[in-house]
Amino acid sequence: MRMFFLAVLVMAVAGVGAAAALNTIQKPANQAFATPGARVDPGEE
16 A cells, blocks of 8 residues: 555655656747748737
8 A cells, every 4th residue: 555655755756856857848829920921919828
């Protein structure tokens, strides 16, 4: 039973770490799609 709780804890820590990493890597839509053919208006979020 301890191994199950340890596995759940490890997966929770990995999930929080992945969310934090993606939050710093990803760009907002108006920056990610900043080509002339796909311009996103920053006012429309």
